Amino acid sequence: MFKFLIVALAIILVVFAVFPLVSIVFKVDFNLLLETLKDKEFLDALFVTILAAVCSTLISMFFGIPFAYVMARYNFPLKGLIEAIVDIPQALPHTIAGIALIMVVGRKFLVGSAFSSIGVDFVNTFLGVVLAMWYVSFSIFVNVVKEGFKELDVRYEKVARSLGLSFTRTFFKVSLPMVRREIVSGAIQMWARAVSEFGAIAILAYYPKTISVLAYDRFQGFGLNSALGVTALVIIIFGSLFTLLRFVENRWKSSESR
Amino acid sequence: MGLRVENLEVKIEKFHLKVDEFSVEEGEEVFITGKTGSGKTVFVETLAGFHRPYKGIVSMNGRDITNLPPEKRKMGIVYQNFHLFPHLNVMENIIFGIKKGEPMDLIDHLINEFEIEHILKRDVNSLSGGEKQRVTIVRALAIKPHVLILDEPFSHIDEKTKYRIIDILRNLKKKMKFCVIHVTHDMSIVNGEKHFEMNNGILRCVKNV
Numbered sequence: 001m002f003k004f005l006i007v008a009l010a011i012i013l014v015v016f017a018v019f020p021l022v023s024i025v026f027k028v029d030f031n032l033l034l035e036t037l038k039d040k041e042f043l044d045a046l047f048v049t050i051l052a053a054v055c056s057t058l059i060s061m062f063f064g065i066p067f068a069y070v071m072a073r074y075n076f077p078l079k080g081l082i083e084a085i086v087d088i089p090q091a092l093p094h095t096i097a098g099i100a101l102i103m104v105v106g107r108k109f110l111v112g113s114a115f116s117s118i119g120v121d122f123v124n125t126f127l128g129v130v131l132a133m134w135y136v137s138f139s140i141f142v143n144v145v146k147e148g149f150k151e152l153d154v155r156y157e158k159v160a161r162s163l164g165l166s167f168t169r170t171f172f173k174v175s176l177p178m179v180r181r182e183i184v185s186g187a188i189q190m191w192a193r194a195v196s197e198f199g200a201i202a203i204l205a206y207y208p209k210t211i212s213v214l215a216y217d218r219f220q221g222f223g224l225n226s227a228l229g230v231t232a233l234v235i236i237i238f239g240s241l242f243t244l245l246r247f248v249e250n251r252w253k254s255s256e257s258r
Numbered sequence: 259m260g261l262r263v264e265n266l267e268v269k270i271e272k273f274h275l276k277v278d279e280f281s282v283e284e285g286e287e288v289f290i291t292g293k294t295g296s297g298k299t300v301f302v303e304t305l306a307g308f309h310r311p312y313k314g315i316v317s318m319n320g321r322d323i324t325n326l327p328p329e330k331r332k333m334g335i336v337y338q339n340f341h342l343f344p345h346l347n348v349m350e351n352i353i354f355g356i357k358k359g360e361p362m363d364l365i366d367h368l369i370n371e372f373e374i375e376h377i378l379k380r381d382v383n384s385l386s387g388g389e390k391q392r393v394t395i396v397r398a399l400a401i402k403p404h405v406l407i408l409d410e411p412f413s414h415i416d417e418k419t420k421y422r423i424i425d426i427l428r429n430l431k432k433k434m435k436f437c438v439i440h441v442t443h444d445m446s447i448v449n450g451e452k453h454f455e456m457n458n459g460i461l462r463c464v465k466n467v
Binding site for chain 2: 156159160161166
C-alpha cells in the first residue's frame with residue numbers, strides 16, 4: 001500500500017511539472033510558431049541567451065573548479081562563512097541580485113566606472129547579461145563540483161605524488177579527470193539555470209534582450225497571445241536541448257561505470 | 259645507507275606523533291603494527307612527504323629529505339584499497355609514473371614476475387582484488403623506489419595470492435635494492451628483521467635482529 005502511495009505521489013509530481021508546459025505547447029497555433037521562428041527579435045534573443053549562458057558557464061568552470069577544490073581539500077578559518085557567502089546569490093530574490101550587481105558594476109560606481117574608463121560596460125550590454133547569469137547560478141556549479149572533490153579519496157592524489165607527479169600534474173592527470181562527471185553535470189545544471197534567469201538580467205542588462213526578457217516584454221506590451229509564440233518555442237527548444245543534454249550525460253555515465 | 263628518522267614529531271589537529279628513532283636499510287623489510295588509529299598511516303605518510311614534521315629529521319642515504327616534496331622522494335606507496343586510477347587501463351596505470359622514453363625493461367620484468375601479462379589492456383574496475391593489488395605493486399615498483407611502503411595491502415586478497423606476492427617482493431627487494439616498510443594488522447606475515455609497534459602516536463621497536 002505504501003509502495004503504491006509513493007509511486008502515486010511521484011506520478012502526481014511529474015504531472016504537475018509537465019502539465020503547464022504541455023498545455024502551452026498544445027494551445028498555441030502552429031502558424032504562430034512558424035511566424036515566431038522567422039521573427040528576428042526572437043532569433044537574436046535566442047542567440048544571446050544561449051551564448052551568454054555558455055560564456056557564464058565557462059567563467060564558472062575557470063574560477064569554480066579551483067574554488068571547489070580548495071573548499072573540498074583544505075580546512076582554514078572562516079571556511080564555513082565563505083561557503084555560505086558563495087551560496088547567498090542562490091537565496092536572494094534575483095531582482096535584488098541585479099540591484100546588488102548594479103551597485104558594483106554600474107557606471108556611477110567604483111568597479112563599473114573603472115571598467116567604463118577602458119571601454120567595458122556592463123549595463124545594458126552582452127557582458128552584463130553574462131555577469132547577471134553567472135552571478136545567480138555559479139554556486140550551482142561550484143557545489144556540485146565541490147561534492148565531487150570531497151568524494152574523491154585524497155589517497156589517489158597521494159599515490160600520484162608518490163609516483164613522481166608534481167601537485168599541478170596530479171591535479172590535471174588525476175583529480176580533474178576523476179571528477180569529470182560532476183564537472184559536466186554541474187555545467188549542465190548551471191547552464192540551464194543561467195538560460196532561465198530573468199530578474200537580475202532585467203535589472204542589469206535589459207538589452208540585448210534574452211529570451212526571458214523578450215517573453216516578459218511581449219506579455220507586458222502586447223498581452224498573453226503575443227507572448228504565447230515565444231513561450232511555446234522556448235519550452236520546445238530549451239526543453240528538448242536540456243533533455244538531450246541529460247540523456248547524453250546519463251548515457252556517458254552509465255557507459256563509464258560499466 | 260637506507261632511510262633514517264630521528265626525533266620526529268608531527269601534529270595533525272589533536273593527534274600527536276612522536277618517533278625517537280627509526281631506520282630501515284637497503285634491501286631490508288620492517289614491520290609496523292598497532293591498533294587502528296594509533297598513527298601508523300600518519301607515520302608512513304610523513305615518511306612519504308605528505309605531512310610536514312615540526313621537529314626532527316628524515317634522511318635517505320645520508321641526505322636530509324625532511325622538506326622534500328613527495329614526488330622527489332622515490333617512495334612507492336601501496337594502500338589497502340588499491341587506488342588504481344579508474345580512468346586509465348592496467349598498462350596506463352603501471353606506466354603512470356614513468357617518463358616518456360624511459361626504458362621498459364624493468365616494467366616488462368615486473369609484469370612477468372607478477373604474472374599480469376594477460377590483463378594489461380583491461381579496465382581496472384574489472385579486475386579481482388588479487389589482480390588489483392599486483393598491478394598496484396607493479397606500479398609502485400616501476401619508478402624504482404628507494405622505499406616501498408605497504409599500508410595494510412593484503413586485507414582484501416586471498417591467502418594464496420598474499421603469500422605469492424610476499425615471496426616475489428622478498429626476492430625483488432634484494433635484487434632492486436629497495437627497502438620495505440610494511441604496515442599490517444596481520445601478525446602471521448610479521449617475520450622481518452625489524453618490528454615496530456605504534457601505540458597512541460608513539461613508535462617503539464619490539465624486535466631488531
